[in-house]
Every structure is written in C-alpha cells, then in structure tokens.
Amino acid sequence: MQKQKKRMRLWLTLAGILIALIWLSPFYLMIVNAFKTKFDIFNSVLALPETLTFGNFKQAFIDLDFINALTNSLIVSVSSILLIIVFSSMAAYALSRNKSRISGAIFLVFVAAMLIPFQSVMIPLISIFGKINMLNTYGLLFMYLGFGSSLSIFLYHGAVKGIPVSLDEAAMIDGASLWTIFWKIIFPMLKPITVTVMILNVIWIWNDYLLPSLVLSQEYATIPLRMFYFFGQYTKQWHLALAGLTIAIIPVVIIYFFAQKHIIKGVSDGAVK
Incomplete structure (x- = not known):
C-alpha cells in the first residue's frame, strides 16, 4: 500500500513537471529569441543564443x-481596474445582502453575461459608441467596466456571502450608514478577492489588442497596439517583437509576484463560500 502511494506521488510529480515544461515553453522561446539576431532565430529557434544581443531591447524600446x-497602457489598465473594483464590489454587496427574487435574477444575468463572447457584440457596440462620439479612452474604460463586471461580481458575491450579516446589523445599531458599513467594515475584509479581481483583469486588459484597436487612435495606442509595428506586409521583425514582448510583460510579472499570496485564497473565498 505504501509502495503504491509512493508510485502515485512519483507519477503525479512527473506529470506536474511535464505540464510545467509545456506551459513554460512559450516563455522560454520568447526570452531566448529576444537576445538573438533575426538570422539566428531563423537558423535555430530552440537553441540558446551564441552571443547575447542586447541591442534588440534598445531598438524595440x-x-x-x-x-x-x-x-497609455497604465492609464487604461489602472483606471479600468479601479472602476471594476469599486462598482463590482458595491454591486455584489447589494445583490448579496438583498434576498429578493429581483436581486437573484440580476445576479444570474451577470453570471450569464460571462458566456457572451465579445466578438458577438463587437460590431453593434462600436457602431453605438461611434454615434455618441465615445470612441476614445473614456469609451474604452466604459467598455472594460461592462465586460469585466460579470466575473468580478461573481467572485465578490461569493466572498460577501461568507461575511456574517450580524456585522452589518451591529454597525447599524451603532448608527453607521450603508456607505460606511461597506467601505469601513465589509470592503477591507474583501482584500484577498480584490487582489484576485485585480490580477485577473490586469492580465486581460494589459494584453488586450482587439478592443483598443477598434477604439483608440495611434496617438493613444497601448503596448499591444504598438507591437503591431514589427509585423509588416512583407517582413516580420521577430527579434525586435520578442524583445518588445519581454519588456511588456515585466510590469504584470512584478504585480503578480507581490500579490500571488492573495490569489489562491481570493479565488477560494469567491468561488466556494
């Protein structure tokens, strides 16, 4: 019995290592080839660079x-995340504490909205926002708020349900308003789920290409839009593109590094409770 457990652990460890290598392989290809010349990339994509070419990063920069x-990316990402966190947390609190059928129906609408792909509403959305002159940064923030609220409300809703209603009642007896109860008592207790919502939306918004390409002009282009500069009709500058991608992911990696201890706890709080 003990031997079977050891064999099972060994196989699980090997499977985990294999999955990790497959998952990390794109990052390996990106980082390794970012230090190569164009000739070296086409000569051998998988091989390590013979000499490190740091000039790729300077030129890509x-x-x-x-x-x-x-x-531009920071303005769009930070503003969108703040809007999503503020409005989603308040909406989830209101829907969770209100036990009426209407609240339940509204929550189900938000959950169902997660199943609607952006591509299916892309053309009418851009058409409507174009008619009201909102194809700019403000319009983009409004769109991100709409598309990011569904998952965020779902996670916040589950976390709020795990907080006893007695806390609200005790604060009300002391004379606190609903606004004070939420921001002074409830919201600080939602820190793990807030970090999770932030990370999930940062990864999506920071790397998004399609929506900004339909809304923003070249002057306000984000990093993903500027990356298209390296891919022309007749030539593709892979060495510069990969160097640019390496630079672009650094902010997200830094954010994830400092927030990783909250992510698993936040997901479990939002999805299980």
Whole structure:
C-alpha cells in the first residue's frame, strides 16, 4: 500500500513537471529569441543564443515609443481596474445582502453575461459608441467596466456571502450608514478577492489588442497596439517583437509576484463560500 502511494506521488510529480515544461515553453522561446539576431532565430529557434544581443531591447524600446505606450497602457489598465473594483464590489454587496427574487435574477444575468463572447457584440457596440462620439479612452474604460463586471461580481458575491450579516446589523445599531458599513467594515475584509479581481483583469486588459484597436487612435495606442509595428506586409521583425514582448510583460510579472499570496485564497473565498 505504501509502495503504491509512493508510485502515485512519483507519477503525479512527473506529470506536474511535464505540464510545467509545456506551459513554460512559450516563455522560454520568447526570452531566448529576444537576445538573438533575426538570422539566428531563423537558423535555430530552440537553441540558446551564441552571443547575447542586447541591442534588440534598445531598438524595440525606441520603435515602440515605449514610454508613451507604457503611459497609455497604465492609464487604461489602472483606471479600468479601479472602476471594476469599486462598482463590482458595491454591486455584489447589494445583490448579496438583498434576498429578493429581483436581486437573484440580476445576479444570474451577470453570471450569464460571462458566456457572451465579445466578438458577438463587437460590431453593434462600436457602431453605438461611434454615434455618441465615445470612441476614445473614456469609451474604452466604459467598455472594460461592462465586460469585466460579470466575473468580478461573481467572485465578490461569493466572498460577501461568507461575511456574517450580524456585522452589518451591529454597525447599524451603532448608527453607521450603508456607505460606511461597506467601505469601513465589509470592503477591507474583501482584500484577498480584490487582489484576485485585480490580477485577473490586469492580465486581460494589459494584453488586450482587439478592443483598443477598434477604439483608440495611434496617438493613444497601448503596448499591444504598438507591437503591431514589427509585423509588416512583407517582413516580420521577430527579434525586435520578442524583445518588445519581454519588456511588456515585466510590469504584470512584478504585480503578480507581490500579490500571488492573495490569489489562491481570493479565488477560494469567491468561488466556494
């Protein structure tokens, strides 16, 4: 019996290592080839670079107009995340504490909205926003709020259900308003799920190409839009594109590194409770 358990653990470990290698292989290809010349990439994609070519990063930084693109990406990402967190947490709190059928129906609508792909509403959405002159950064933030609220409300709703209603009642007896109860008592207890919502939406919004390409002009282009500069009709500058991608993922990796301890706890709080 003990031997069977050891064999099972061994097989699970080997399977985990294999899955990890498969998952990490795109990152290996990106980072390794970012230090190669175009000739070396086409000569051998999998091989390690014979000499490290740091000039790719310098040229990609210039061609991307990286400071401007980074500023645009930060404005869009940070503003969208703040809007999603504020409105989704308040909506989830209201829906969770209100036990009426209408609240349940509204919550189900939000959950069902997660199944609707963006591509199915893309054309009418852009058409409507174009008629009201909202094809700009403000319109993009509004769209991200709409598309990001469903999953965020679902996670917040599950977490709020795990907080006893007696806390609300005790605060009301002390004379606190609903606004004070939520922001001073409930919201601080939602820190793990807030971090989870932030990470999930940062990864999506930071890397999104399709929606900004339909809304933003070149002047306000984010990093994914600027990355298209390296892919022309007749040539593709893979060495510069991969160097640019390596630079672009650094902010997300840093955020994830500092917030990773909250993510698993946040997902379990939102999905299980």
